[in-house]
Amino acid sequence: MKTSLFALALLLSSTCFTTAQDFYLPSSSKSKKAVAALHQAAELYGNVHFAQGNEKTAEALAEDPNLFMAHVNAVQFASKANKPAIIEKALAVDASNFNEAEKIMRGLMEKWAQDLDYLPTEEMKALVAAYPKTPQATEWASLHAFFTAKDVEAGLAYSQKLAKMSPKYGPNYNTMGYMYLKKGEMDKAKAALEKYIASAPKEPNAYDSMGEYYMNTKDYTKAAEYYDKAAKLGLADAKERADKAREMIKQE
Missing domain, CATH: 1.25.40.10 (Tetratricopeptide repeat domain)
Structure with a gap:
């Protein structure tokens, strides 16, 4: 969100x-x-x-x-x-x-x-x-x-x-x-x-918000997972956030 x-x-x-x-x-x-x-x-x-x-x-x-x-x-x-x-x-x-x-x-x-x-x-x-x-x-x-x-x-x-x-x-x-x-x-x-x-459960923002929670806790794998769910449900810019989370995984 x-x-x-x-x-x-x-x-x-x-x-x-x-x-x-x-x-x-x-x-x-x-x-x-x-x-x-x-x-x-x-x-x-x-x-x-x-x-x-x-x-x-x-x-x-x-x-x-x-x-x-x-x-x-x-x-x-x-x-x-x-x-x-x-x-x-x-x-x-x-x-x-x-x-x-x-x-x-x-x-x-x-x-x-x-x-x-x-x-x-x-x-x-x-x-x-x-x-x-x-x-x-x-x-x-x-x-x-x-x-x-x-x-x-x-x-x-x-x-x-x-x-x-x-x-x-x-x-x-x-x-x-x-x-x-x-x-x-x-x-x-x-x-x-x-x-x-x-x-x-069908609202993409619900998963996007959970993705942001996991970004805050630095669990980037989980963050990417939830952002991907949001993107799959139609929240287009969630894909960009999922990609950012995956980049953070590479930097760990």
């Missing part, structure tokens, strides 16, 4: 674990097609299919240009240079019928309109407080804490809470694994990434 891309690894979600209504934050949109595409985008983002996630976000906005949470997706996955224009579109959506989640995120958009480096710590706390039983709220808080605020401990606390709420939700274990890697707690990192693979 390219952790720099949260820019982030945000908005992970999947209907495999709970119903969409239970897992996702609510939307005021009346378009079922738009909301379905929004949820599909979240699942794609969660497993690091960023290009496909962006396509689904665009599809959601084509169905309902006023789908505010789709604008939120677009902002969070845009480059810093492109964010202002997208934020402007988000803030142009009529907020008169917004639910609490949309109000909180609109407040964040207003802050980002003034300062793109603003840290959304308080907004994420508010989101979790407003939706304590909605996994996506906790997931967003975890991702923003880890990737945006660089607060590993806060991110891990949210991630552990999410694991209890949605124990079969694979992408959360991926994020958790990277948090433990950051802390140098390698056994816990491995255990978390093993859960990601078990929860999402």
Whole structure:
């Protein structure tokens, strides 16, 4: 996984674990097609299919240009240079019928309109407080804490809470694994990434992340093995990482 891309690894979600209504934050949109595409985008983002996630976000906005949470997706996955224009579109959506989640995120958009480096710590706390039983709220808080605020401990606390709420939700274990890697707690990192693979055995990113774990532990043979699995499942740039791992084996 390219952790720099949260820019982030945000908005992970999947209907495999709970119903969409239970897992996702609510939307005021009346378009079922738009909301379905929004949820599909979240699942794609969660497993690091960023290009496909962006396509689904665009599809959601084509169905309902006023789908505010789709604008939120677009902002969070845009480059810093492109964010202002997208934020402007988000803030142009009529907020008169917004639910609490949309109000909180609109407040964040207003802050980002003034300062793109603003840290959304308080907004994420508010989101979790407003939706304590909605996994996506906790997931967003975890991702923003880890990737945006660089607060590993806060991110891990949210991630552990999410694991209890949605124990079969694979992408959360991926994020958790990277948090433990950051802390140098390698056994816990491995255990978390093993859960990601078990929860999402057909996702190439699960194996790519385990490959990165083994690169960190300098087990280059294992790293190459997992990168090869990721490449076989369709993650093209995993082959380059597998080749690098094999080069490291030669240097030992």
